[in-house]
Amino acid sequence: MEDVRTKRGADVSSDHHLVVANLKLKLKKNWTTGQTAIQRFNTAFLRDTDRLNEFKIALNNRLQALQDLLKEEETSMEDNWKGIKEALTSTCQEVLGLKKYHHKEWISTDTLDKIKERKNKKAAINNSRTRAEKVQAQAEYIEANKQVKRSIRADKKKYVEELATTAEKAAREGNMKQLHDTTKKLAGKYTRNQLDDLNFADDLALLSRTHEQMQMKTASVAAVSASVGLSIHKEKTKVLQFKADNNNPITLDCETLENVESFTYLGSIIDEQGGSDTDVKARIDKARTAFLRLKNIWNSKQLSNNIKVRIFNTNVKAVLLYGAETWRTTTTTIKKVQVFINSCLRKILNIHWPDTISNSLLWERTNQLPAEEEIRKRRWKWIGHTLRKSSNCITRQALTWNPEGKRKRGRSKNTLRRIMEADMKTMNYNWTELERIAQDRVGWMNAGERPMLLHEE
Structure with missing residues (x-):
């Protein structure tokens, strides 16, 4: 919105004034590639034992019929592949159906069937013609709703138990990536802003063996940063020296950088005292x-x-x-x-x-x-x-x-x-x-x- 004005001269039968505004619109370009969206089958249903057995039986029947057909007729490799592909896709379409993204992954097929039944009960309430039919339909809907909630609670409890077992196994085996992914699933969305990278989110660590090397690296980083419009925050830049012969300070733009006595390495804090x-x-x-x-x-x-x-x-x-x-x-x-x-x-x-x-x-x-x-x-x-x-x-x-040498008294x-x-x-x-x-x-x-x-x- 660039400009908004009221036109008081417009005389109409109203106590409101005419408002004129200048808008600048930025419309998204409509890309037409001519390709249809990829339709994926709901493979999550295969976790259900009954649905898995049904899928195996249907696929086995289709493949057996295809095998009998191949024995009778002489076909090419391309025709064989088309037959196998058709058997797989038709079985998935019949038993699994297309994947829908409007429900949680841990909701079981039994719960989805109960949700569908509850929806039918709701439609029965709206289609009731008499008060007695409506009262009966409402009672059936209340009972169906209780069953849905009870089934969802059982599914979520089972899902969390599986995640807890997975997390225990990952912690026992030292698989930190799997443990981190499981923790994110358990925690859900976190309202506070989180860093994308905890290792090096917005800092840079320079390592040198001598004072001269550290001074040269600091000046080099400052020069490269200035060339792209960045500057080093001097108050946030710290220097840690360990058994250094040269204790002269490190400078940046003629300002001395602060020396510290501890730093964090691989999640643990290391200091000069060597304690914990x-x-x-x-x-x-x-x-x-x-x-x-x-x-x-x-x-x-x-x-x-x-x-x-x-x-x-x-x-x-x-x-x-x-x-x-x-x-x-x-x-x-x-x-x-x-x-x-x-x-x-x-x-x-x-x-x-x-x-x-x-x-x-x-x-x-x-x-x-x-x-x-x-x-x-x-x-x-x-x-x-x-x-x-x-x-x-x-x-x-x-x-x-x-270690060689003598310790201090005391x-x-x-x-x-x-x-x-x-x-x-x-x-x-x-x-x-x-x-x-x-x-x-x-x-x-x-x-x-x-x-x-x-x-x-």
Whole structure:
């Protein structure tokens, strides 16, 4: 709309004034290719056992008739293919029908038939001629509507159970893509804006071995960005140095960039102290976000608590304990993780704060292990996997590596190495015996079930 004016001079028998507007229209071009839309068959019906058997019988009959015809007549390869294609398409058209996109994928064929029957009941109400017929038709429609809702709830429950089983299998096998896709299906549409790429959405990481290389790369990126009209945000640009001989600052347009003491790498926070406190706090925040995304699941009245807990284990707890195998755990760390898990479980079970229920009873209802035991099992599963690697693997060498030099005076901080050695002492094992046991996966799992301790810093 470019301009709008009122013409008061137009004299008509009304208390309104004439309005004149200038509009600029942009019409979409009508493309006529002459091709018809592709019609797809509803293959989802094949998940129904009865419909699948019906399809097999119909297709087998048509192929048998085609085979008998080919024995009597001598045909070409093209004619044979046309016969097979006709048998397939006619069977799909008869048994499956064309695919429709107006219903959810998890709705079964039985439910669709009940929906169609309910629609017929609604038409019977509109076509009733007497009041008695209308009352009877309305009663039949109410009963049909109850059956439809009951069937839809059963279909959705079955669908969510299948997704929960798929998510558990993906988490167990380490298939993160399938786990992510399943989580998106469970969460549905999320109202908050999400990034398309979580790895490198709007940032760039530069790696250099020397101060001179980093300065040259920074200047080069700034020059290339300026050539296309982009500029580097200096306040958001950070520099992290690790055991650098040259501590001079990195500059950009004669301004010094800020040095930081930690950064995020592969979902884990790495800092100069080498601890896990910052990483644990970040994992709790990410798990809380994942828990809030599935708010519709936790508030659903149609899903059982068992299904909700299974979804929590695969989509929230997996996020929380990501990388927990290498955490330097302390009593404070364990308490923070356990408090978050207990809070989520109480919300899932709809347990309010006035309801007094012990954590042991809560874990028993939800079939959960204490966070300390869960982290311990994950750690020793990872240790067994590492000990089965080749002797020249850096990860395996790091388990038994003794760094040179002297440590500072005072009490030494608790490390992952000390935690593992304390557990080994509890089990009366040494590294040589553990390497031998780790080659047998079953024996290693039995050894990992022994009670161990996670010590405070």
